[in-house]
Amino acid sequence: SGKAKVDEETLEELEEVLITSDIGSQIAEEIIEKARALFKKESDRSVDNFKKIIKEELEAVLSQAKTNGEIDLSQKPYVIVIIGVNGSGKTTSVGKLAYNFKRSGLKVKIGSADTFRAAANDQLEIWANKAGVDIISTNTKEPSAVAFDTIKAAQKDGTDIVIIDTAGRLHTQKNLMDELNKIHRVINNLLPYAPNEILMVLDGTAGQNAVRQVEEFEKYTKPTGIIITKLDGTAKGGVIFRIISEKKIPVKYIGVGEGIEDLQDFSPKEFIEAMFGN
Amino acid sequence: MLEELTEKFERVLKKVTGQGRLTEENISETLREIRRVLLDADVNYKVAKQFIEDVKVKALGKEVLTSITPGQLITKIIYDELTRLLGGNGAEIKLNPSGITTIMLIGLQGCGKTTFSAKLARLLKSKKRDVLLVAADVYRPAAVNQLKILGKQIDVPVFSIDDSKDPVKIAEDALEYARQNKLNTVIIDTAGRLHIDEEMMREAAAIKAKVNPTETLFVVDSMTGQDAVNSAKAFHEKVDFDGIVITKLDGDSRGGCVLSIRAVVDRPVKFVSAGEKLDSIEVFYPDRLASRILGK
Numbered sequence: 001s002g003k004a005k006v007d008e009e010t011l012e013e014l015e016e017v018l019i020t021s022d023i024g025s026q027i028a029e030e031i032i033e034k035a036r037a038l039f040k041k042e043s044d045r046s047v048d049n050f051k052k053i054i055k056e057e058l059e060a061v062l063s064q065a066k067t068n069g070e071i072d073l074s075q076k077p078y079v080i081v082i083i084g085v086n087g088s089g090k091t092t093s094v095g096k097l098a099y100n101f102k103r104s105g106l107k108v109k110i111g112s113a114d115t116f117r118a119a120a121n122d123q124l125e126i127w128a129n130k131a132g133v134d135i136i137s138t139n140t141k142e143p144s145a146v147a148f149d150t151i152k153a154a155q156k157d158g159t160d161i162v163i164i165d166t167a168g169r170l171h172t173q174k175n176l177m178d179e180l181n182k183i184h185r186v187i188n189n190l191l192p193y194a195p196n197e198i199l200m201v202l203d204g205t206a207g208q209n210a211v212r213q214v215e216e217f218e219k220y221t222k223p224t225g226i227i228i229t230k231l232d233g234t235a236k237g238g239v240i241f242r243i244i245s246e247k248k249i250p251v252k253y254i255g256v257g258e259g260i261e262d263l264q265d266f267s268p269k270e271f272i273e274a275m276f277g278n
Numbered sequence: 279m280l281e282e283l284t285e286k287f288e289r290v291l292k293k294v295t296g297q298g299r300l301t302e303e304n305i306s307e308t309l310r311e312i313r314r315v316l317l318d319a320d321v322n323y324k325v326a327k328q329f330i331e332d333v334k335v336k337a338l339g340k341e342v343l344t345s346i347t348p349g350q351l352i353t354k355i356i357y358d359e360l361t362r363l364l365g366g367n368g369a370e371i372k373l374n375p376s377g378i379t380t381i382m383l384i385g386l387q388g389c390g391k392t393t394f395s396a397k398l399a400r401l402l403k404s405k406k407r408d409v410l411l412v413a414a415d416v417y418r419p420a421a422v423n424q425l426k427i428l429g430k431q432i433d434v435p436v437f438s439i440d441d442s443k444d445p446v447k448i449a450e451d452a453l454e455y456a457r458q459n460k461l462n463t464v465i466i467d468t469a470g471r472l473h474i475d476e477e478m479m480r481e482a483a484a485i486k487a488k489v490n491p492t493e494t495l496f497v498v499d500s501m502t503g504q505d506a507v508n509s510a511k512a513f514h515e516k517v518d519f520d521g522i523v524i525t526k527l528d529g530d531s532r533g534g535c536v537l538s539i540r541a542v543v544d545r546p547v548k549f550v551s552a553g554e555k556l557d558s559i560e561v562f563y564p565d566r567l568a569s570r571i572l573g574k
């Protein structure tokens with residue numbers, strides 16, 4: 001129906017596509033309104049053209065936050081801290097990231113700063129082995145001390161990249177949130193330029209609450225990028241439009257499976273096409 | 279009740295007072311507001327649409343009594359309707375009066391199955407049942423160890439076959455173990471799986487077919503968005519379950535996914551969980567969740 005006319009039904013269908021992707025009611029309304037205004041001036045009156053305009057609007061939203069590009073190794077180690085709510089896919093993403101960096105020839109060290117969840121350390125050790133990288137998992141019960149030890153060890157042996165895994169937490173757990181802030185401070189005390197990246201891991205099946213998650217985490221340690229996981233299912237992860245538009249935090253990677261190779265760079269075009277089921 | 283929402287409705291319903299009756303015209307803006315509230319609470323698009331239709335039918339022609347404002351009236355209508363749709367109180371867990379009660383947990387990755395299996399084990403143990411936890415997740419790194427650690431914390435034995443990659447066999451052997459050791463309650467923790475992963479869904483169905491659980495519970499993260507209808511439907515069709523468990527309610531997610539799931543799958547919510555600690559297990563109150571969805 002490429003040449004069909006844009007009628008109420010089409011508008012509703014498109015609204016459904018946007019809203020069922022978790023983009024949120026407000027941003028869905030805004031995008032459709034904007035597209036309608038732009039469409040008025042178009043000579044091509046087809047549904048396809050209207051869709052194209054919507055996709056361009058979506059892309060415009062995603063371009064509001066840029067990633068900081070290449071990893072700068074002029075100062076070593078480059079430190080990445082992984083944060084997020086419970087079960088979003090942090091530990092798995094640490095494994096995948098470590099593997100990717102290792103494959104591109106970098107020396108990686110993982111710090112296991114989840115001293116809370118049952119067997120978190122065992123889980124991360126298995127990932128470190130799979131990726132073929134070092135892991136620091138001191139027996140101290142203090143996550144910031146693990147971060148400290150990992151960076152110290154990295155400085156000693158010329159490690160390029162340090163990745164710190166942290167325990168999942170909901171922002172309603174004040175003490176755990178304070179702990180994140182402490183990890184940040186300890187790292188920053190050792191390396192004034194660090195952490196270089198604070199990657200917040202969001203579950204791709206999550207709804208509007210993901211925006212609140214980011215907002216609340218920001219109060220303790222400001223995310224510099226997003227990893228959105230579990231996009232190998234049928235969820236679309238549309239909540240990132242709100243996160244980018246309201247918080248200006250870029251999406252860096254997407255998780256598309258439970259295997260070590262299932263982490264991809266974020267591609268706005270592909271992401272939008274997937275929303276429309278292409 | 280629900281002051282903020284009622285106030286919002288008052289604002290858009292100003293015109294109604296005096297007219298004395300809710301009409302198509304004077305509630306259309308209110309309905310749009312309700313829709314926005316539901317969508318922001320992650321109620322599925324289609325489910326929200328149907329809900330609005332139903333509320334409209336219920337609301338039209340209703341007399342606005344002098345003792346109640348139109349805003350209060352409409353709030354009450356949607357609150358009651360939500361509570362009704364979310365399900366009745368106290369859907370108890372079924373226990374096998376004679377023989378072994380087997381409870382199997384299924385769900386997407388990371389929703390809280392393993393933690394919940396320990397929470398449930400702790401609860402049932404406190405009710406004087408002899409519980410066995412079964413580690414039937416052979417995929418996730420350290421899943422078995424996670425359950426073993428949790429089991430130790432609550433002093434409940436954990437059955438596992440450490441070098442096995444066969445969850446069906448593990449579950450089967452666990453039941454045999456329970457029989458031999460006179461344990462009357464078996465809780466099976468399974469691996470997280472995607473509803474579109476045919477092979478993994480077949481595996482869950484195979485475990486279920488083999489052990490014929492007294493209860494199969496579908497565990498859902500309360501933060502889930504629009505896709506909840508798809509995963510719930512698929513788990514229901516491919517494995518089938520008797521009840522729902524909602525986790526991570528200690529955050530401030532509104533939990534609209536529960537309404538979505540209830541709309542596509544006619545199964546009760548049996549428990550909610552609001553914390554990582556093993557005593558965080560509660561019965562479900564539909565009215566509380568209704569308030570939560572509407573913004574407290």
Ligand SMILES: Nc1nc2c(ncn2[C@@H]2O[C@H](COP(=O)(O)OP(=O)(O)OP(=O)(O)O)[C@@H](O)[C@H]2O)c(=O)[nH]1
Pocket residue numbers: 084085086087088089090091092093114117120166167168169201229230231232233254255256257258262387388418470472
């Ligand atoms: N399908 C799919 N599953 C994923 C993906 N990323 C992670 N998972 C699964 O999600 C579950 C939770 O992953 P973890 O890495 O343990 O999550 P976490 O955030 O570290 O969890 P906590 O430390 O408990 O907060 C596991 O079963 C993972 O295999 C993904 O991209 N796709």
Ligand SMILES: Nc1nc2c(ncn2[C@@H]2O[C@H](COP(=O)(O)OP(=O)(O)OP(=O)(O)O)[C@@H](O)[C@H]2O)c(=O)[nH]1
Pocket residue numbers: 086087117168169170385386387388389390391392393394415418421468469470471525526527528529551552553554558
């Ligand atoms: N805050 C909070 N965290 C919870 C709750 N239930 C589980 N969690 C946490 O969520 C994370 C995932 O829980 P698991 O029990 O490992 O989830 P799972 O479904 O077994 O995960 P997979 O086996 O990987 O599919 C862990 O960090 C748990 O501590 C809850 O009610 N509240």
Ligand SMILES: [K+]
Pocket residue numbers: 086087088203387388389499
């Ligand atoms: K989750």
Ligand SMILES: [Mg+2]
Pocket residue numbers: 090091092114120166167168
């Ligand atoms: Mg973890």
Ligand SMILES: [Mg+2]
Pocket residue numbers: 391392393415418421467468469470
């Ligand atoms: Mg598990």
